[in-house]
Structures are given as C-alpha cells and as structure tokens.
Amino acid sequence: MYKARITCKEGYLFEVETKDYRFNMGIRGVGATPSDALLASLGSCIGLYIRKYAEGVKLDLGQFDIKVEAELSQEKPVSFRRIDVSIDLKGLLLDERRRKSLFQFVKNCPVHNTFKSDPDINISID
Secondary structure (H helix, E strand, O other), X not given: OOOOEEEEEEOOEEEEEOOOOEXXXXXXXXXXXXXXXXXXXXXXXXXXXXXXXXXHOOOOOOOOEEEEEEEEOOOOOOOEEEEEEEEEOOOOOOOHHHHHHHHHHHOOOHHHHHHHHOOOOOXXXX
C-alpha cells in the first residue's frame, strides 16, 4: 500500500512523508507546489516505464527528457483540463513498430492509469 502523511508546518508550507522520503511542498517558494508535484509524478512514472521498456527489449537508451505541461482551467471547478507530455529520446531513432510499442507500454504507468480511471477519492475529517 502506498501512503503519504502531510503535515502543515506553518502557513502554506507542508512536510510530506512517504515510505522512504521527506520533502516540502508549498506555494510560497519553498518546495514544489501540489500541481507541480502532480505533473512531476506523471512524468516520472512515464520515465520509469520508458526505462523498464528499454531494459526489457535491450534498447541502448541513455539520458532522455520528459516535459509535462498543463494549464489550470479558468472555469470552476478549477482543474487541469489537458496535460501534454513530450518525450525527447535525445536523438535515439526508433522504427515505427518500436515507437508504437514504447508508446503503448508507457501508457500503462499507474499514474497515467489513475488519471484515466477517474478514481473515487474519499475524504473524511477526524
């Protein structure tokens, strides 16, 4: 099971504790904002799946970049209505078959699947 504990330290500064890490999140220049972290989670998950794919097919893949961009809607409820993900394999050329296979594989990352599945989120106040 995945868990995160978030403690409000002061104002808009939050300390996040997960299984192995502690980090800050906020909106006043200390730590990533929640929206930044959400986009970073998606990009990092896709990156892990790119690496898994490359290892599985013995593809010599060095460094690569993933850019994730989104804008918050102006209408309510405020949310990301569209998220664009761009993968730069740093000049590695893939044939069409391999390109399609990689594309299908990375779409299976759990964060991407979560966005697609519209999960139930249960909030309680103790």
